[in-house]
Amino acid sequence: MILEVAILDVRAGEATSFEAAFKIAAPFIASIPGYVSHDLQKCLEQPHRYILLVQWQTLEAHTIGFRQSAQYQEWKKLLHHFYDPFPSVEHYVPLTSY
Amino acid sequence: MILEVAILDVRAGEATSFEAAFKIAAPFIASIPGYVSHDLQKCLEQPHRYILLVQWQTLEAHTIGFRQSAQYQEWKKLLHHFYDPFPSVEHYVPLTSY
Numbered sequence: 001m002i003l004e005v006a007i008l009d010v011r012a013g014e015a016t017s018f019e020a021a022f023k024i025a026a027p028f029i030a031s032i033p034g035y036v037s038h039d040l041q042k043c044l045e046q047p048h049r050y051i052l053l054v055q056w057q058t059l060e061a062h063t064i065g066f067r068q069s070a071q072y073q074e075w076k077k078l079l080h081h082f083y084d085p086f087p088s089v090e091h092y093v094p095l096t097s098y
Numbered sequence: 099m100i101l102e103v104a105i106l107d108v109r110a111g112e113a114t115s116f117e118a119a120f121k122i123a124a125p126f127i128a129s130i131p132g133y134v135s136h137d138l139q140k141c142l143e144q145p146h147r148y149i150l151l152v153q154w155q156t157l158e159a160h161t162i163g164f165r166q167s168a169q170y171q172e173w174k175k176l177l178h179h180f181y182d183p184f185p186s187v188e189h190y191v192p193l194t195s196y
Binding site: 002003005019039040041042043044045046049050051053059090091092093094095 | 100101103117137138139140141142143144147148149151157188189190191192193
């Protein structure tokens with residue numbers, strides 16, 4: 001299992017629109033083979049910051065399966081214009097029994 | 099429910115020692131009232147980076163209950179010397195039905 005982590009900084013004043021757009025975008029990522037689950041949470045300390053955590057069965061389900069899909073084009077159109085700066089995305093693997 | 103997020107950058111060459119120390123430190127955080135669960139994962143892109151995700155029942159369980167406890171002094175002694183830079187910690191709240 002692979003955890004995708006993205007810290008998302010949304011332009012000032014656009015948090016409500018971003019949240020509405022994310023709701024529309026979520027089914028696009030959820031339809032990809034190898035997608036397991038996702039969780040979008042809002043930061044308490046930084047008012048325009050969110051964290052997106054996505055569980056994937058494999059790294060390639062995200063980096064190839066999703067990013068080369070038609071669904072990713074829809075996701076980009078709906079969400080990427082909200083971000084400033086554009087987020088860096090990292091992947092993490094569990095340490096068993098920690 | 100509150101999600102504590104810390105991106106941990108461990109000094110080069112100390113990843114194995116850090117992982118061993120974390121195993122010893124984990125019961126200290128887990129003993130705090132309001133602690134729910136934690137997850138330590140290792141970054142694929144940055145070899146000395148980890149993410150620590152801790153679920154707390156409330157913000158204060160972490161910021162007061164843990165940080166003012168004797169257990170936190172043990173946690174600090176075991177772990178803080180591994181970090182460079184010292185991590186910033188943020189808290190996130192779920193967006194329901196996203």
